[in-house]
Amino acid sequence: MTFSQNFKDDRSASADGSEALDLSSKLRDAGLRPTKQRLSLAHLLYSQGNRHVSAEALHEEALGAKVDVSLATVYNTLHQFTDAGLLRAVAVESSKTYFDTNTTDHHHFFIENENRVVDVPASQINVSDLPEAPEGMEIARVDVIVRLRKKT
Amino acid sequence: MTFSQNFKDDRSASADGSEALDLSSKLRDAGLRPTKQRLSLAHLLYSQGNRHVSAEALHEEALGAKVDVSLATVYNTLHQFTDAGLLRAVAVESSKTYFDTNTTDHHHFFIENENRVVDVPASQINVSDLPEAPEGMEIARVDVIVRLRKKT
DNA sequence: TTCCGTGCAAACCATTTGCATAAGC
């Protein structure tokens, strides 16, 4: 369920193949066939703690790790993972979409001049007195984005 | 649509001068030459209370009102207004950028299936216990987006 | 074998840019 943030060997599966099995079942549980590409991307995404990646960045990372995937497949995979609840799309005003490997309740810093997203644990921000949702609507989620800029 | 709209609390509504003069000075004060196109777009934006528009929607609205502007000029104008503090860009995950005529402190509902943005007064949401900004950074703004979906 | 997933390239859509013309001052 949760992934250790301290992987000593982050490139290859452990000797008994347990990480590969973990990822396989994670995908299978989500209704996704554990194909080579999906497993490789899942490994890149989930073996380094919480991350915020764009499709393009993940694609380059994959190529750098000798994982041969097309950009289209990276997009498809990111969306499939998101639909399956394995990832979460983060809304910032930049034109790119960022995918967050942390799907638990939390918020974000957005560093304006670097276009970078950083997690803020839900416990560190208190949001209260939410307004009522209009008739027939319900609150799906509350996102808090704390925009940071360089101090002048 | 008309110049004779009711403004309950709008202090910029003119007492003796025309609205055109108001908009002219508003633009001038922002360091922008009050050209025909900018005045027309400002009129569309600011004569109907608070709005959230996309560039394309504003362009169509302008054409419908017999205001002849190109889409490129609409984009340029929206960004100039935003840089000048007359508008605010709203970040939602939709691929489009929305511009908000309300530049005061407030938050947003985002209606997921309609891709629509609605203001929430700052007074209706309480955000506290914000985390420290990292070294050398400061908090530029805190955006709260309450995502709404149709109740099932 | 039957599908589903993948790769590729072309398509798409929102947005930006370069450059010649037109408008403010």
Next chain:
DNA sequence: GCTTATGCAAATGGTTTGCACGGAA
């Protein structure tokens, strides 16, 4: 007149789609 805006069309950048091939069940 000198400068700044505008319009157009072409370029861009992120993302998506259609279709033929290849791999998983």
